[in-house]
Amino acid sequence: MCECTLYFAGRLLYDGERKNKNRNGDEHRVYKQLCKISGEENVLRDEPMKKHTTFRIGGPADYFVTVQSKDEIREILLLCKREQIPYYILGNGSNLLVGDKGYRGVVIQICKRMNEIRTEENKIYAQAGALLSKIAAQALSNSLTGFEFASGIPGTLGGAVMMNAGAYGGEMKHVLESADEFVLHI
Ligand SMILES: Cc1cc2nc3c(=O)[nH]c(=O)nc-3n(C[C@H](O)[C@H](O)[C@H](O)COP(=O)(O)OP(=O)(O)OC[C@H]3O[C@@H](n4cnc5c(N)ncnc54)[C@H](O)[C@@H]3O)c2cc1C
Numbered sequence: 249m250c251e252c253t254l255y256f257a258g259r260l261l262y263d264g265e266r267k268n269k270n271r272n273g274d275e276h277r278v279y280k281q282l283c284k285i286s287g288e289e290n291v292l293r294d295e296p297m298k299k300h301t302t303f304r305i306g307g308p309a310d311y312f313v314t315v316q317s318k319d320e321i322r323e324i325l326l327l328c329k330r331e332q333i334p335y336y337i338l339g340n341g342s343n344l345l346v347g348d349k350g351y352r353g354v355v356i357q358i359c360k361r362m363n364e365i366r367t368e369e370n371k372i373y374a375q376a377g378a379l380l381s382k383i384a385a386q387a388l389s390n391s392l393t394g395f396e397f398a399s400g401i402p403g404t405l406g407g408a409v410m411m412n413a414g415a416y417g418g419e420m421k422h423v424l425e426s427a428d429e430f431v432l433h434i
Pocket residue numbers: 253254255256257302336337338339340341342343344358376377400401402403404405406407408409410411412413414415
């Protein structure tokens with residue numbers, strides 16, 4: 249059984265035309281606020297999405313933020329709502345194609361800094377950014393069965409739950425016991 253922390257974005261990644269940028273105006277304000285939330289070292293601008301998709305394609309995302317906590321995600325989503333900026337939750341990018349024009353919004357990367365896994369008795373608790381291969385390895389080292397099907401799927405737990413990933417007759421819905429999600433009330 250496994251439990252994960254799952255964040256629903258509810259947005260589709262899309263190709264966007266680049267606007268005339270005025271970094272001293274709105275954009276600079278958004279950048280500053282993202283840096284305040286996640287730390288400057290975790291906020292990239294014009295980040296090529298080809299670096300974050302399995303198929304190595306995709307133009308620049310306006311903002312690319314690597315998050316470490318639910319609170320950070322919540323604050324970023326609130327900021328995006330307030331500033332009316334699109335956002336996108338990125339797992340491992342293994343089920344994602346991004347167009348050459350990139351993404352006009354904030355990409356929120358979960359897998360780098362939210363990937364803890366722990367086992368308690370016969371259950372595995374993992375954060376949404378944990379890789380399925382690592383969860384499967386942990387299941388094996390704790391003599392837990394049921395997650396073998398997912399060991400070769402190159403995604404994160406959050407992405408797998410979102411997609412109900414499956415292989416060899418197994419599916420996430422068979423092993424997922426519960427998932428945290430949050431809905432923004434604005
Ligand atoms: C070589 C290869 C083999 C594959 N084999 C299989 C297979 O056997 N079975 C299978 O089912 N799939 C397979 N896939 C597809 C892919 O690996 C799965 O769909 C996987 O679950 C995607 O996870 P990800 O973390 O890479 O998600 P991403 O590609 O990053 O995102 C996929 C979707 O999930 C959303 N998402 C990601 N993380 C979260 C989160 N924390 N909260 C909310 N939404 C989130 C994204 O917004 C996006 O809509 C394969 C892909 C490749 C490239």
